[in-house]
Amino acid sequence: MANIKDVAQMAGVSVATVSRVLNHHPYVSEDKKAAVLRAMEQANYNRNINAVHLSKGQTNLIGVVVPFSNHPYFGLLIEGIANEALRQNYKLVLFQTNYETDRELEALAMLKDKQIDALIICSRISPWHLIEEYLSYGPIVVCENTRGTNVSSTFVDHYGSFFQALEYLHSKGYRKIGYCLGREMGANSDLRRTAYQDFLQKYKLAFNPNFVFYNCFNFEDGEHVLNRITEMESPPAALLISSDQVAAGILTCCKVRDMAVPDQLALLGFDNQPIAKIMNITTLEIPLVEIGRKLFAQAIEEGISSQEEIAVKLIERQTV
Amino acid sequence: MANIKDVAQMAGVSVATVSRVLNHHPYVSEDKKAAVLRAMEQANYNRNINAVHLSKGQTNLIGVVVPFSNHPYFGLLIEGIANEALRQNYKLVLFQTNYETDRELEALAMLKDKQIDALIICSRISPWHLIEEYLSYGPIVVCENTRGTNVSSTFVDHYGSFFQALEYLHSKGYRKIGYCLGREMGANSDLRRTAYQDFLQKYKLAFNPNFVFYNCFNFEDGEHVLNRITEMESPPAALLISSDQVAAGILTCCKVRDMAVPDQLALLGFDNQPIAKIMNITTLEIPLVEIGRKLFAQAIEEGISSQEEIAVKLIERQTV
């Protein structure tokens, strides 16, 4: 396998000049450039990427940590990240953690080893102090409010948007409001729970633990929710659902059971996923693809750190 | 950042000895080994992985090409691959192609650049001759019959298993049999189509183009299938469905519409995914996790190439 030295010799130039041609450096005369290109062609030259990595001290690989890559929420996020990665000539290494600590640690270890230039954590399971330990090895970008730290992030104000959603339902006359979340634990869930409590307090509404549904991730989880609701003597009149996917599942079940939406049960989703549009679900749009783009940009941004809060937008359709 | 030289100096040994300690070479005396470990600790030494890659000429990274990582079929395959990768201390780079040629080419380019040691293609879109061009750069392992070539593969005899499934339905008395596939094009679809034609011929059954359903990938695609079937004057009595996921979707719809399974419509799935067990779907088990393991083993197996055919197993449950 020919290397840069061979090519240099064949073209009658120094390796530095070959390197310049390889990297499109402007200061190379046309004739030498042509000679180098010819030599590369002849020798069937292939740049040794590992030598480049060693020399540059970077790999153009960015790690992305997600709990599930199959979920539309993360799917859209990944899409945004991948778009930007392509544009900037980076590749992605995907870590699907299933919320297992070890998988997350693997990703952090790769950052430490400089096998990836930066790490984007879309949703974490590890405690924050553990993440912090790895900050010195390379940029880590997350999806939660990191204001006051030097960690970059792009995030949604989950407290504010949840509160906003509750206010909207309240303004529509709903008083018995329940909500569906994914994980019971986790930074975002905490924020939403707090928003809910504060909302109840504001309007002097009583807390009903039956109105809280956890482990709502996918379409099929909607059925479980509706099963519980139909068994209740005093069911909620509206549901705030942290994922359109689940909202769609609930809505589908409602149709099957001839439950009128929104009259018997109002549904307010989150994300504005494609399925929400198709099924006419009222939702709070979260521009996930755009968030993905920003996360990537932050991952490769040099020196500085930045925190960006993303606004959500209410999309009124027919389920509230 | 300390390097191996610094550590060697601190420990009073040569870099070779430090390298031996790092790589658990047996011939290092206990005291020197201890000294090296102490020095590494003190210097907060971190091995530069890119230097290792350059030196070894490999990266311990294996590329995995799938069309969708969110589909249970590929999810299980990936699980098997990932298990084995973990065991053998390799990392995976996942390429989700969405069946776009460019994404597949990206993966092949990384193989060419030796940024990955091998490539596992779970389902391809590129023509075979294009894949072949990259064989000289590193091992490529695929999921289709490559007997007679020097390409390693682990595959299911799709012709045989489809035929077997059709025979089973026939033996149960079904004559009007339809089938659902994913892609219309693709090596596996061709095989299955041929099996179907041959089956019809064998039993002198007429071909009905309405009994063929394409683009059946996910749970929700089951609804489309059933919609078409309910509109037919002369619907199929049994369906052979190339994914349990779709079979589950169809079965769910049947329940909603009070259609008796298998009396009004028999369903025979493929894969034996978890959902098939839960929903009691008769299916042909494909040991996807096991196939994943084998694919990975083949990817890192030195020198030789091997082709392994995997047997499927009929699991009789309650939908036929």
Place this chain on the structure above:
DNA sequence: TCTTGCTCTGAAACGCGTTTCATAAACTAA
């Protein structure tokens, strides 16, 4: 006692592209 064969260690070569520094030539502005 002499081989033979381990065990242990270090020097040096190797993998290979990037980048800095020095230098020379060519050009521009004063």
Place this chain on the structure above:
DNA sequence: TTAGTTTATGAAACGCGTTTCAGAGCAAGA
């Protein structure tokens, strides 16, 4: 014409761990 840029190019240093080769020391077997 002189000073100051800009363009162009090569030598050499740099990033850093692995591996081969040679040799020393020591023990077991002949």
